Each structure stands twice: as C-alpha cells, then as structure tokens.
Amino acid sequence: MPQYQAPLTDMQFLLHDWLNLESHYQNLGLQDFDQELVNEVLSQGAKFAEQVIAPLNREGDEQSCQLKDGKVTTPEGFAAAYHEYIANGWNAMLGSAEYDGQDLPYSMAVPVHEMLNSANVSWRLISMLTESAVLAVNKHGDKALKNTYLKQLISGEWTGTMCLTEPHAGTDLSLLSTKAQPLEDGSYSISGSKIFISGGDQDWTDNVLHLVLARLPDAPEGVKGISLFLVPKFLVNSDGTLGQANTLSVGSLEKKMGIKACPTCVxxxxxxxxFLVGAPHKGLACMFTMMNDARFQVGLQGLGISEASYQGALAYARERLQSRAPQGSINPDGKADPIIAQPDVRKMLLTQKALTEGCRALSLLYATQMDIEKNADDDFAKHDAASVLAFLTPIAKGFMTDVSQEVSHLGVQVYGGHGYIREWGMEQLSRDSRITQLYEGTNGIQAADLIGRKLSRDDGHMLTATLKLLQGLISKINNSDAASQAAAILDEWHKLSWQVKKQPAIDLAGAAYDYMHYSAYSILGVLWLSMADRAQASDNQSIKEGKKSTCAFYLKRILPRKELYKTNLLNDASDLIDVADALFDYQ
Structure with a gap:
C-alpha cells in the first residue's frame, strides 16, 4: 500500500486562502496564533502521522488486540507511539490552560486529527474519546473532580471512555439498567454491564476513566432519570497517586469487522x-457534551479514511498497466497504458477527490465555528456559531462517514482484484470505515436528529444561522456566474427546508435520510464554488487548476444526486407505513 502523505498543500490553501485563518484569529483575540505557527503545527502533525502511526496500521489490523488474565494488550508499537504522542503534547492541544492544556483553536487541531485518522484510525480512537471526555468533565464536573482527574486526562497520562450502550439498550437509552447507589462518603456504587466500549482497557496508561450512564434509586423513568458518573479503573489517593483497583473488569473483547487494533470491550x-458528573438525573445532557464532539470526530474518521483511500487508488492507477486508452495510447513504448487513462477509472478518482476535498472544507468551516463558540466575546456570535454547529453536526457525522464508505469502496474497485487482497490495505480501509456509519449514533439516527430536532423542532434559528454562514461565503465569490449558481443552490435548499419543516412527523421520519443527503450535497456545492473561485488567486497551479476542474466535475457529476433526494423529500411516508408487516415475508 502506498505510504500516507498528509495533504498539507490542500489544508494550507483552505485554512489560509479560503478561510483567512489569521484574520479569523485576530477577530477572536487570538493574535498569538498566526500562519507560521499553524503551518508548523500541521507540519509536525504530518510527520508524526506519516512516520510513527501510519507504519503500524496494517500490522495492527493483522495482530488485533488480546485479552489475557483480565488484561488487554494492543498491537506491537501502539503503546510506544502513544507515549511519544503525549510526550510531544499532542493530546493537550485543545485542553484548558488552567490544567496544563494548550488551548489551541479547533481550526488548528482538526487538520491534525484528520491526519491521525488517515494514518491509523484504530490507534486514533482512544485519544479521540479521551479528548471528548475532557470536554464533559471540564464543563460539568465540580472543582474537586476537575482537580483530581482533568490534568491527567488533558495530558493523556490517563485515558477516558464513553459507557452508554448495554446489550438491550442502544439508541434508546431510556432502557438502560445500570444502577448507581449513593454511599455515605458522597460517592456512588455502580453496578451493571456496558458493551462496545472503545479503549475500555489498554496497555498504554496506568489508569482509565470511564464516563458511565446509570440510574439512581429515585430516578424517574425514561431518559430524564439518567445520571453520569466518572468511574476510574484505579481509585486516586488524596495526594494524586493511584490507589487500589476499582471493582470493574473487562468481560470480553468484541470480534469485529474492522478497527481491529482498537480494543472494543464489554x-x-x-x-x-x-463520582457524579453534573446534577443528578441530568446525565444525558452532560453526556451529549461528549457525544456531540465525538460525532464530529467520527466524521473526521470518515474524512481521514477517504483521503487514505484516494491516495492509494491514485498511486495504483498511475502505476497499473492494463489495455490501451480509448482516446489514444499515452504509453506507446510500453505494453499497455496506465489505468488512470481509462475514463471510468478517472471518474472514480475524481469522485473520490471531489467528495474528500469537499468534506475537508466542511470540516474546517465547522472548526472555525467551534473557535467562535469558544472564544468570541459577542454573545450573538457565540449563539449563532452554536446554532450552526448543532445543525451541521449530524451532517458532518452522517454524510462524511457515508462518503467514507463510498470512497473506500471506490478505492477497492480501482485496484480490481488486488483491492480485495489484504496485503494492499484497501480492503482494510473499507472495513474500518464501516463502523463510522454505526457508532456515536447510526447515520439513520443522525438523519432523524437533523430533520426531527434541528429542523422541525427549532424555531428556524439553526437553519437561518447556517444559511447566514453560507451566504457569507457566497458574498466573497468574485466570479458573478459562480456566485449566482451558489446562491441558487442555497436558495433552493433554504426554501425546501422550510417546506419540509411543515410536514407531518411521520413524513419527516420517512424523509430524514433524504433530507440529510440533499442538504449535504447542496452545501458542498456552495463550498466547491467558493473554493474554486478563491483558488483562482493562488500561485500554486495545482491548487488553481485542480480546484477549478474538480469543482466542474462535482457540479456536473455529483451535485445532480441531490435531485433524487429532493424528489423523495416531497413524498409522503404512506408507501413505507402502509405495507403490512407480513408482506416482508416470502410466505
């Protein structure tokens, strides 16, 4: 498999030329962060991803994780890579300076996270969830809890997990049965089992902090009766040293389709x-702080896998000689032409490129809104940014991971039979990407959340704030034809969104997936027109011509997909609901 190379040129164009990151930082009072620092962080992040964890990816998949005598071991080299990661401060990028974090802007950290996912998504998963745990403890934990645990979480000295799912309670958390019994010292006794716990145990750190949803004895029924608790693998003494082992254990490791190098524990x-995190019976709201961050991070996993698959497919298409090009030989001295000359292969590669680069633009635009929500002095700006993030989170998670599955499948297809063979690495990307459509809420759940909550239950502010953000991008497009085309795409999306918003709940549920994809393809259309226009001022010919050509391909070949979703959006759900259950059977 070709060695991963971080797409620094594209990232730097998007950050500096398209998003004007330095001005963005100045507007937020972050003058210490400039283009030189951003480029240095990206450069060092690329070096770590390319040289340290990417070489571990295939062997990690082959070796998998092991559970013996109650202890989990990860593949060879994984723990050493993690120790290097935290020694160099990568885990602390987004942590609060009050607890020795670096307080970097999200727009500086997100590209690094994409690189880590491209290089080795199994390895990245544990540190990803630790960062999400930091957010939950920092926002909802009391001072004593923060002082005991937060510094070590931010540094990565200890890792964190998210313990929601039970065998009988997945999406419907109202069914969970894990119990929490108050103790005289103010702590709680937690009993129950959780499944699908990524990094539930590992051989990287001395302690693992589990964030566990459970019910108190007086809890009301349903999700309103859930509380959140921090349950450490080892208890912590008053002086900060590790004390006795807590009464928890790994029951088993899941045997999985992909991400085999990450321990998924029962x-x-x-x-x-x-220890209680937040108020009693308010655990779900606390957990959503962690979950919403993790949903975006899973979207980044999808993006990272897409980039890795595209790089592999492109390299192979340039090297693989088969047949002659229908437009005339481009390798007359050889026995055959490289398959990149074949129109069908070029279409697959351009589809990978257009979707991957479009999703990268979406992720970085999203990251700037995270910066604003965290750092802006203007309350209205913070509220608008929060509204945009709420609206875009299910799209970022759902669409970017669906794209990952499509792009990774295309990567296998470009390789032909070799793509099906393990040694080339392409089938691993396809297997690894599949989970991204499932965990942190299946993509069907993301679609239902988008149309059922973010669109229909909101008074329109989330939709309007997102519209305003995209209109701001269009206002900066210099080419009048491109600006008009982008405005038309956005206007249609906005009007149709209001039309859909008024539909009955059952029709909304039936149209959820269609609305998510219709919205995503429309938004990417606006982003591509904006990017391609800005690229015309670039001195880099690859960026200038590449963005222009890929934008044209997206508009001609991919954007029309939204028309199918648009048609389905306007249909009622009777054809789904009126089919009798018995008719699903053959007899």
Whole structure:
C-alpha cells in the first residue's frame, strides 16, 4: 500500500486562502496564533502521522488486540507511539490552560486529527474519546473532580471512555439498567454491564476513566432519570497517586469487522466506586457534551479514511498497466497504458477527490465555528456559531462517514482484484470505515436528529444561522456566474427546508435520510464554488487548476444526486407505513 502523505498543500490553501485563518484569529483575540505557527503545527502533525502511526496500521489490523488474565494488550508499537504522542503534547492541544492544556483553536487541531485518522484510525480512537471526555468533565464536573482527574486526562497520562450502550439498550437509552447507589462518603456504587466500549482497557496508561450512564434509586423513568458518573479503573489517593483497583473488569473483547487494533470491550461494573458528573438525573445532557464532539470526530474518521483511500487508488492507477486508452495510447513504448487513462477509472478518482476535498472544507468551516463558540466575546456570535454547529453536526457525522464508505469502496474497485487482497490495505480501509456509519449514533439516527430536532423542532434559528454562514461565503465569490449558481443552490435548499419543516412527523421520519443527503450535497456545492473561485488567486497551479476542474466535475457529476433526494423529500411516508408487516415475508 502506498505510504500516507498528509495533504498539507490542500489544508494550507483552505485554512489560509479560503478561510483567512489569521484574520479569523485576530477577530477572536487570538493574535498569538498566526500562519507560521499553524503551518508548523500541521507540519509536525504530518510527520508524526506519516512516520510513527501510519507504519503500524496494517500490522495492527493483522495482530488485533488480546485479552489475557483480565488484561488487554494492543498491537506491537501502539503503546510506544502513544507515549511519544503525549510526550510531544499532542493530546493537550485543545485542553484548558488552567490544567496544563494548550488551548489551541479547533481550526488548528482538526487538520491534525484528520491526519491521525488517515494514518491509523484504530490507534486514533482512544485519544479521540479521551479528548471528548475532557470536554464533559471540564464543563460539568465540580472543582474537586476537575482537580483530581482533568490534568491527567488533558495530558493523556490517563485515558477516558464513553459507557452508554448495554446489550438491550442502544439508541434508546431510556432502557438502560445500570444502577448507581449513593454511599455515605458522597460517592456512588455502580453496578451493571456496558458493551462496545472503545479503549475500555489498554496497555498504554496506568489508569482509565470511564464516563458511565446509570440510574439512581429515585430516578424517574425514561431518559430524564439518567445520571453520569466518572468511574476510574484505579481509585486516586488524596495526594494524586493511584490507589487500589476499582471493582470493574473487562468481560470480553468484541470480534469485529474492522478497527481491529482498537480494543472494543464489554465492561462489567460490580459495585465500582464512581463520582457524579453534573446534577443528578441530568446525565444525558452532560453526556451529549461528549457525544456531540465525538460525532464530529467520527466524521473526521470518515474524512481521514477517504483521503487514505484516494491516495492509494491514485498511486495504483498511475502505476497499473492494463489495455490501451480509448482516446489514444499515452504509453506507446510500453505494453499497455496506465489505468488512470481509462475514463471510468478517472471518474472514480475524481469522485473520490471531489467528495474528500469537499468534506475537508466542511470540516474546517465547522472548526472555525467551534473557535467562535469558544472564544468570541459577542454573545450573538457565540449563539449563532452554536446554532450552526448543532445543525451541521449530524451532517458532518452522517454524510462524511457515508462518503467514507463510498470512497473506500471506490478505492477497492480501482485496484480490481488486488483491492480485495489484504496485503494492499484497501480492503482494510473499507472495513474500518464501516463502523463510522454505526457508532456515536447510526447515520439513520443522525438523519432523524437533523430533520426531527434541528429542523422541525427549532424555531428556524439553526437553519437561518447556517444559511447566514453560507451566504457569507457566497458574498466573497468574485466570479458573478459562480456566485449566482451558489446562491441558487442555497436558495433552493433554504426554501425546501422550510417546506419540509411543515410536514407531518411521520413524513419527516420517512424523509430524514433524504433530507440529510440533499442538504449535504447542496452545501458542498456552495463550498466547491467558493473554493474554486478563491483558488483562482493562488500561485500554486495545482491548487488553481485542480480546484477549478474538480469543482466542474462535482457540479456536473455529483451535485445532480441531490435531485433524487429532493424528489423523495416531497413524498409522503404512506408507501413505507402502509405495507403490512407480513408482506416482508416470502410466505
């Protein structure tokens, strides 16, 4: 498999030329962050991703993780790579300076996270969830909890997990049965089992902090009766040293289709000591702080896998000689032409490129809104940014991971039979990408959240704030034809969104997936027209001509997909609901 190379040129164009990051930082009072620093962080992040964790990816998939005598071991080299990662401060990029974090802007960290996912998504998963745990503890934990645990979480000395799912309770958390019993010292006794716990145990750190949803004895029924608890693998003494082992254990490791190098654990809590995070019965709201961040991060996993698959497919298409090009030989001295000369292969590569680069633009635009929500002094700006993030989160997670599955499948297809063979690495990307459509809420759940909550239950502010952001991009397009085309795409999306918003709940549920994809393809159309226009001022010919050509391909070949979704949006759900259950059977 070709060695991964971070797409620094594209990232730097998007950050500096398209998003004007330095001005963005100045507007937020972040004058210490400039183009030189951004480029240095990206350069060092690329070096770590390319040289340290990418070489571990295939062997990690082959070796998988092991559970012996209650202890989990990860593939060879994974722990050493993690120790290098935290020694160089990467885990602390987004952490609060109050607890020795670096407080970097999200727009500086997100490209690095994409690189890590491209290089080795199994390895990245544990540090990703730790960063999400930091957010939950920082926002909802009391001072004592923060002082005991937050510094070590931010540094990466300890890792964090998210313990929601139970065998009988997945999406519907109202069904969970894990119990929390108050103890006299103010802590709680936690009992129950959780499944699908990524990084539930590992051989990287001395302690693992589990964020566990459970019910108190007086809890009301449903999701309103859920509380959140921090349950450490080892209890922490008053002086900060590790004390006795908590009464929790790994029941088993899941045997999985992909991400085999990340330990996915069944966790058993047997009257384990835990500590309340936030208020009693308000655990789901606290957990959503962690979950919404993780949903975007899973979208980045999809983006990272897409980039890796595109790089592999492009390299192979340039080297693989088969047949002659229908437009005339481009390798007359050889026995055959490279397959990149074949129109069908070029279409697959351009589809990979257009979707991957479009999703990268979406991720970085999203990151700037995270910067604003965190750092802006203007309350209206913070509220608008929060509204945009709420609206775009299910799109970022759902669409970017669906794209990952399409792009990774195309990568296998470009390789032909070799793509199906393990040694080339392309089938691993396809297997690894599949989970991204499932965890942190399936993509069907993301679509339902988008249309059922973010669109229909909101008074229109989330939609309007997102419209305003995209209109701002269009206002900067110099080419009048491109600006008009982008405005037309956006206007149609906005009007149709209001039309859909008024539909009955059952029709909304039936149209959810269609609305998510219709919205995503429309938004990417606006982003591509904006990017391609800005690229015309670039001194880099690859960027200048590449963005122009790929934009033209997207508009001609991919944007029309939205018309199918548009048609389905306007249909009612009767054809789905009126089919009798018995008719699903053959007899």
């Amino acid at each position: 966790m058993n809590f047997d009257q384990a000591k835990g």
